[in-house]
Amino acid sequence: MSFIVYDLIFLAVFSIFVAVFLYKRRSKLKREMGIMFLYKTQIGVKFIDRFSKKYEKILKPMQYVVIASGMILMLAVIWIFAEQAYIYVTQFNFLTSQIGNKFPILVFLPYAPEIFGFSGLLPPLYFTYFIIVYLLIAVPHEFSHGIFARLNKIKIHSTGFAFLGPILGAFVEQDDKQMSKAKKFPQMSILAAGTFANVITGIIFLVLFILLLGSAFHPAGIRFNSYPNSVVNISEIDSQTGITLGEIEAIEIVIDDEKFFTTAENLELAMENGIENILAFDDAPAVKAGLRGAIMEFNGEKITSIEDLSGAIGKAEPGQTVKIKTAQQENLVDTNPEIVDYEIVLDERDGKAYLGVGWSETSGLKSGGIGYLAKIGYKIKDPFVYYESSWGEFGWFVYYLLWWIVLASFAVALFNMLPLAILDGGRFFYLAVWGLTGSEKFGRRAFKFMTWVIVLLLLALIFRWALGFA
Secondary structure: OOHHHHHHHHHHHHHHHHHHHHHHOHHHEEEEOOOEEEEEEOHHHHHHHHHHHHOHHHHHHHHHHHHHHHHHHHHHHHHHHHHHHHHHHHOHHHHHHHHOOOOOOOOOOOOHHHHOOOEOOEOOOOHHHHHHHHHHHHHHHHHHHHHHHHHOOOOEEEEEEEEEOOEEEEEEEEOHHHHHHOOHHHHHHHHHHHHHHHHHHHHHHHHHHHHHHHHHEEEEEEOOOEOOEEEEEHHHOOEEEEEEEOOEEEEEEEEOOEEEEEOHHHHHHHHHOOOOEEEEEEOOHHHHHOOOOEEEEEOOEEOOOHHHHHHHHHHOOOOOEEEEEEEEOOOOOOOOOEEEEEEEEOEEEOOEEEOOOEOOOOOOOOOHHHHHHHHHOHHHOOOOEEEEEOOOHHHHHHHHHHHHHHHHHHHHHHHHOOOOOOOHHHHHHHHHHHHHHOOHHHHHHHHHHHHHHHHHHHHHHHHHHHHOOO
16 A cells, blocks of 8 residues: 555544634634644743753853854845745746746645645655645744743743644744844844754754665665767758667758767757757667666666676677566656666777766756755765665655755755745844844834745746746
8 A cells, every 4th residue: 555545544533633722722822824733831841941940151152153053044035045046036937947847836735745736756745745845944943942932031821732734833932022022132032943953953954864874775776867968060960760679759960971869859840940950869779778767776786886887888799689578757856756677789989898877967957946955865875876775765755854854954945045934034133134223114114025025936936937938
């Protein structure tokens, strides 16, 4: 049975549990914004009091580190957000050709990759993942706010859980009047404490993530991402013939008795737009066989690195028929690849056997939102190595759980420091500008200006995305 079935069962059971819990304790619930319920307790208050008093000598000087981290996160998220907006708006046609017309904002909700069109680019965000990740983010975040608030003599009224349907969160209720009357430095340390806790959580689980990769996964193949290609002038084409390269319908082009391969769509698009030169694949064995996937074996020899493959090809002779076994994944996060066998006749290049596969750094997604996500997860391991789990499907379950914890921890830390009124970064930005300029009036104006800039950028992203359907 697919894990998604168990996950949906867990979602149903959890939803029923939350509904019963809320009903039995309805007298202690407080309704907020019409759809959210807060369950307040005093359990966490005692812990916050004891922790802030016991470690006061450590926490007091740590406030400088917390505020510095808040500053760094704020500058980073403003830069990332502006860069992503610029790339998305100005390079929209290129990006859509690479990843499709994906919604520019990925909301952290169960099954969000599927809902927002990122399935195959991002791992599934199961409800099981979501609950674990959300608690690991929300609890440290909120309790850190509370600990630094008590450190600065600001009263904590309650702690508890927030319920939005089956979605569970945590909160710490501080005295807002005391908070607003506090000096700028303690206010800023309290505001940045939550995101600082998220960064620490992210670092801890990043270490666990790397340790898991080393202990539970082993190289089982090598991926390639390019074939040899050349720029050809379509006016020089002597003949063209429709052929099949593996499972792909292609066009064989002949120019001065030299063969090249392209797709019918590529050729038609160039002709329709008056483009003279196109990029076409060379007449190489891998291209003609439609070789794809991660190469696991070459003539019975196991391949786990580029060096292994180069050495195996070097042992073969030009004109020799070799057997190649590959693992073909449907997408980046497919954990059950299809194993396919090929028989390929090698060509000759510089007196040596020649297959015709290569490795090049991808450029289309090296920046912007998806690129940053990839760097956190996939790039930790060698992107050209195909890994198998020593723990079976459970290994991949844990792997992607840790992946989401790391991603969400850093993403929430960054997002919360955006200078918006509803986020920690809003008041933090206002206080920072006030402190740097000495003018509260200028701080408020700068905060309003940044809010409008961010809102307009968000609207520009959504507008540009909507134009893609026109």
